[in-house]
Structure formats: C-alpha cells, structure tokens
Amino acid sequence: MKKLNDYLYAGDTVLKILQRYSEDLKRSAKETHNQIDLVHCNFLLQIAELWQHNDFLASQSQRIREFYKHMANDYPFLAFTFKGRIKSLIRAEAKFNGYIVEYIYDYYSEHGDYPSLPELKNALNCFRDLIAYRIVISLPKCHLKAGEICADEEIKYLYEVANQLLDFLEERGFTAELSSLKGQKKSPLLHESVSPYYKDYIANSEPNGYRSLHITFYDNIARCYIEVQLRTKEMDDFAEIGPANHLGYEKKQESERARRDVIPQGENIYFDDAYERGIILQQLELAKLDVNMFSAMDNSLINDGCGLYRGRLILPYEHLSRFQNDLID
Structure with missing residues (x-):
C-alpha cells in the first residue's frame, strides 16, 4: 500500500512529492484494480493542478479583490481582512482518508453491511474547500452610536456583506451551490434569496460555540470550487485561538477517524x-521531515513555506478603519 508518509524524507519539493506519490499510487491501483485508489490519485492531481496554475489563481483572486474594493468603498469605517489559502497537502490527505473511514464506519453501523463501490465513490465527490477564502470584519468602538452594542452591530454588518456577496460574485463568473446544512434555523438578517446557499453557523452555532457563515461557489472560469467564510473578529478569535480553534477541531476529527471497533480488520480493503x-x-514527527521549504522544531513550532502543513496562502488583503473625523456625512 502506498502512503504519503513514505515520500516526506527525501528533501523533495511538495510538487515532486505529489507527482511521485500520485504516479506510484496510480500504478499500484491499476495492478490491484483498486478504484478508490484511482479516485485518490485524481484527488492528488487536483491539488497539484491548483498549486501550479498561477494564472487562474491570479484571475480568481483579482475577482475576489473586487469585492474587497467594493467593501472598502461602502464600509470605510469597518476594519476587515480577506485571506485565501489552498488546503495543505497533509491536511488534504488526512481529510480524504478520513472521509472514507467515516463514511464506511457510519454506513456499517447503520446497515450492518458495507457500501457499494459506486456509493463510496459518490461519497468522495464532496470536496469543496480545497480553496477557501475568509472575510473577517471588525467595527471599531469609536464608530458606535449611543446605545449600540458592538457585537450586535458587527453581526448586522456581517449579514449585510453576506447578502451582497452572492450576486456580486455570480456576476463575475462564480455560481453559488445550495447549502447542505439540513433543517437550519434562518436568520431574519439573511435575505430569503440568498439564505438557501449559506451554512449559517451563527443562527445554528456548533456545540463547541463555533460561529461563521459558509458559502460554496463553483468558479466557472477556473473550473474549481471555492468556499468563502464570513466572520466577525470575535468569531474568528474564538475559532482560531479560542475554544473552537482548529487544533481542537482536528483532534476531534482524528478521534472520529480512529474508530474501527465495529469494523473487522480484513473485511473491507x-x-x-x-x-x-x-x-x-x-x-x-514533523521535525524529522525533509521537505524543501519546510522545517519544524516540533509539532507546534513550524515554518512552512510550501503548503505542506499550514496551507498555501494566496490572498492577503487588509483594510484599516478610517478615523471617525475622516468620515464624510
């Protein structure tokens, strides 16, 4: 069985690692007639294509930047950031295999049998966040009117931005995808015309307190999916350095993907x-890896210049709020 771990110690670049791993995986899949490994191989090739096609990334980020300019014009008093990244290789590999484990485990637990090959292949057609953008807004307290609560006002502005985003991007070659979040509560701040496309984790906060708005688009020009997350700074802090931080999320996923108590070994390849x-x-042990443009002191102190572990940054924009006395009534 081919494993990503076997390619992380030769000092290669990430693209070389992807090439070698996908080629060897494809060769092995053909020899063993393993169709899921062929799906896996195509998934790796998709990541490699995202990393190499700088022209389409430049086009995509430029169209996203137009919304940034729109916000800077309409909301000069807000502070906000736009960030984009391609999911890291290690994270993407873990997620792909994790989906297989979770889907088969849950299916077997419910049915006492294994899913068919077509069902499993269809379940793996679910990756929408290999490219993700995040918009984070903050309302400086100097711009609050008497009696206003900052958190409430920020949420109002966040939904305003969300209401504008869909049509703005669809006019520039993106197509919004319907939300897969079932039975969600609807915020009155989210317009009826855009509500079906958003996963609203503000009106439907997660058990760990995570809050955000998520929407998925298909970029018809670049021919790929992107996910856009919208948060207030308070929500972003809670998700990045608070109780809902990504490390905790990953640990939860690792725990879920380590389940095999009901699956007898050797029954399902x-x-x-x-x-x-x-x-x-x-x-x-990240400190022992030998990958070009990556180094780590341990599993916490990591300097990643190639998107192996942290993800490849493709869009950093920051807008600072204008001072109160600069605003024109």
Missing part, C-alpha cells in the same frame, strides 16, 4: 487502507 493511512499520518 478500502476501510483498512484509509484507516492505516490516516493513523500513521497522525503519528508524523
């Missing part, structure tokens, strides 16, 4: 392979 790949990936 797709589950066994994905489970093993996921487990050994969790056990990586």
